[in-house]
Amino acid sequence: MNKKKHLITIFASFLMASTVLAACGGDQTTDKPEQTKQAETEGDKKETKEEVVTGTDVAKQVAAYTDMMSELAVAKDGQEVDWDTVQQKYEAGLQKGIADFNPEFDQAIQAALSAGKNGEMEPIIAVQLADKTTQSYFYQIQKVLQQEAADALGNEKQNEVNFAFEQIKFLAEKIFIPTAEKRDSYYELSGDSSLVENVNSGLSAQEEAIAAGNVEDFQVFLQVTDKSIFRSYYLAVKSYAEKMEAGAKEGKEKQELSIMQAEAWGFYQAIKGSLGGGDEAAAAQLEKLLTLNTTDPATIKAAETNALFAKTISGKIKGYYEKAPKLLAEKNIAEAKGSAMEGNMFLKMLQGQMTEKLGEEKTQAAFAEAEAWYNAIADNKPEDAKVSGNAVISTVDSLL
Incomplete structure (x- = not known):
């Protein structure tokens, strides 16, 4: 029986097994020079890996997204957004990649930025639509990179495997983990239920499969990573539906509810295609409920x-x-x-x-x-x- 089989579970045993694996070799005393050398070597490797990611399209796009959000974030404090600067950063660093991958994502982001600039939409709503739709794009790119890594591993192209997987880890660190942390906090998820723990455990197990050259295990653990990120988006939409209903009961203004609706719609873009394969009518109804000009958020x-x-x-x-x-x-x-x-x-x-x-x-x-x-x-x-x-x-x- 494959001893790794029992690691491949989404429940407590998976996380416990992953913890045990992470702990292996970690009980050397701190006064051994070998450990100091190992730490230095690992530090060098980390720096090298970061340098590899730095020049990639993914890193450039994340940097453009970060710059955009730095400017857009002022809307949360009621300050005026420099929409021209945001548009320039989007066009220079993100638009081509997003438009080539999913024209609908590009159209949604462009429409949001234009509406925010022209006053046709409240700035903070436009910000949320652009933000969450871009995050949905990064999730889809992660899926592409996962397949590239799996294919390269199957063809024993180690450099290509490492190149793709370092970009996946980069996206997890910069985009997916922060979102997962918010869902963990809102739903008080911990241990084997924690999104952050599941994502990190999946990534660690995938990395071990890469080291072992085991494409079969990599493909299985890929599902732990990918679907844990997916679950964070699902729970984000779920949480905003709960917040909108509660907000409506508390008498909150429509604008505040619409901000939540925009965030929910943006997150839903990441997962709606897959969900349609489970029940097309239900997935379409969810899209309708979350669309700003279709459904009054107070009725959700x-x-x-x-x-x-x-x-x-x-x-x-x-x-x-x-x-x-x-x-x-x-x-x-x-x-x-x-x-x-x-x-x-x-x-x-x-x-x-x-x-x-x-x-x-x-x-x-x-x-x-x-x-x-x-x-x-x-x-x-x-x-x-x-x-x-x-x-x-x-x-x-x-x-x-």
């Missing part, structure tokens, strides 16, 4: 958005719970494991809803079955996988 209800998310995400879970056994039957265990992990990462997204509706005991039982299902797929035990898989899907259906 958390229960409705939660129900729509449950439909889309449960559709994704079911899709992967069907796909993984089929891949197993085709003797494609590597892809079956990746699909199984992806299905379980989508299940992780519904943990809060499951706990609220079904209780802690039934939720943990479902996660135990999900882990058993993954292990059965990894061990090529289709009958065992069928039993555990049916139990998980039954629980998911009870949310709908």
Whole structure:
């Protein structure tokens, strides 16, 4: 049995195993010269890696985004934004990359900046639309880089693997972790539920797979990293729906609610394409609810958005719970494991809803079955996988 199999879980055992791995070799006493040399060497490596990332398009785009946000941030204090400067920074450092990758993202950002400048939209709303749509772009770029790293690892092109993965870690540090920290704080997530812990654990496990030259493990751990970032965007949208409903009840002005709606819409852009594959109608309805000129934010209800998310995400879970056994039957265990992990990462997204509706005991039982299902797929035990898989899907259906 592959000893790494038991690391590949989104629950406590995954994080505990990752912690143990990180601790290995770390119990040398501090007075040994070898450790000092090792620290110096690691410091040099870190500096070298940062230098490698510095000249990349990703680093330049993040720098342009940071410069833009420095200027746009003054709107939060009621100060006047220099829209021409922001537009120039966008056009010089970001527009081509975004427009080439996703013209709709570029159109949304351009429209927001233009509306903010012309007074057609409150400045802070325009800021949030530009900010969150750009973050959605960076998430999609991360997915591309992950595939590039996986392909390079499979072809034993180590320099290309390292080049792509250093950019992924750079994006995580500069873009994804700060967003995840806010969601962890809002929902009081810690331990195996923490978004930050899950992202970092996924990245660490991916890095170990790179060191071992194991593309199969890399592809599986990729799902932990990617879907933990995805989950942070999902929870961001979910949290703003809750805040809008609460704000409406408190009598907050529409402008304040519209700011939240703009933030939710921007974050939703990162994940809506994937969610459409789970339930197209529910995903489209979420888009409609979050669109400023379509829905009054005072009418948005958390229960409705939660129900729509449950439909889309449960559709994704079911899709992967069907796909993984089929891949197993085709003797494609590597892809079956990746699909199984992806299905379980989508299940992780519904943990809060499951706990609220079904209780802690039934939720943990479902996660135990999900882990058993993954292990059965990894061990090529289709009958065992069928039993555990049916139990998980039954629980998911009870949310709908």
